[in-house]
Amino acid sequence: MSGLVITDYGQVAIASFPGLAAAGFRHGLTLRRGGHSRGRFAGCNMGLHVGDDQQTVVANRQAVCRVLGWQFDRLVTARQVHGTTVAVVDGRAAGRGAADYCQALPDTDGLVSLTPDLPLMLCFADCVPVFIVDGQLRVAAVVHAGWRGSLANIVAQALAAIAGLGGDASHWRAAIGPAICGGCYFVSNGLARQFDQAGYRDAVAGRAGRFRVDLAKVIRLQLLAGGLTDDRIELAGVCTAEQTADWYSHRAGGGCTGRLAALISP
Numbered sequence: 001m002s003g004l005v006i007t008d009y010g011q012v013a014i015a016s017f018p019g020l021a022a023a024g025f026r027h028g029l030t031l032r033r034g035g036h037s038r039g040r041f042a043g044c045n046m047g048l049h050v051g052d053d054q055q056t057v058v059a060n061r062q063a064v065c066r067v068l069g070w071q072f073d074r075l076v077t078a079r080q081v082h083g084t085t086v087a088v089v090d091g092r093a094a095g096r097g098a099a100d101y102c103q104a105l106p107d108t109d110g111l112v113s114l115t116p117d118l119p120l121m122l123c124f125a126d127c128v129p130v131f132i133v134d135g136q137l138r139v140a141a142v143v144h145a146g147w148r149g150s151l152a153n154i155v156a157q158a159l160a161a162i163a164g165l166g167g168d169a170s171h172w173r174a175a176i177g178p179a180i181c182g183g184c185y186f187v188s189n190g191l192a193r194q195f196d197q198a199g200y201r202d203a204v205a206g207r208a209g210r211f212r213v214d215l216a217k218v219i220r221l222q223l224l225a226g227g228l229t230d231d232r233i234e235l236a237g238v239c240t241a242e243q244t245a246d247w248y249s250h251r252a253g254g255g256c257t258g259r260l261a262a263l264i265s266p
């Protein structure tokens, strides 16, 4: 079951969450379809760091910003490292990394802002995109959580950053985007044990040699522990590794593919 609404704009296609949209937050997740990239990046590749042509990726990003109603030159993005650093940004960061990967915020896997019309963007291929907003304070956040970020609970860092700005859990909503699912994400015995010991036994399935982890479930548990309620957490319920016509998948692409983007603005 997918909670996503997909809108095809011709040049690009964007998925969105009805609850986040109803709360007044402009946001989107980019599909592969459309775009200008070719070959193994074919479609709307949003990642500048994967070996695709820079001008082509910029054209894809410009098209996405255009349909979402944002100025491309205000786009803020990060050089993601599977860490737990969450950066609070304002207008001074506008444009960081929009057209040049070297200018993106270094060593950052979460972006939080209070500044209106400041689109925040992170890139994904199987890792879990998480949006978090405070509907009263008008804060928006986007988080990148692969197995490292999930195990290290970067979601808690993002919630702490929002609380630090004055946010309160009673006004929070979250949405968990397309990612590799708990049926497809095979992990080593050692990694399965780490998730088990960290308190996520319910998110681990399978048997020795064939363990699987449901990262979206881990993140849902972290959001609940942070004060959110199930009725305020939306789930895409879409597997990137199974639906490769629509989404980029690192595993399905053999490690070399494009990136989908998760974008949101306060």
Ligand SMILES: [Zn+2]
Pocket: 180, 181, 182, 183, 184, 185, 239, 240, 241, 242
């Ligand atoms: Zn799957």
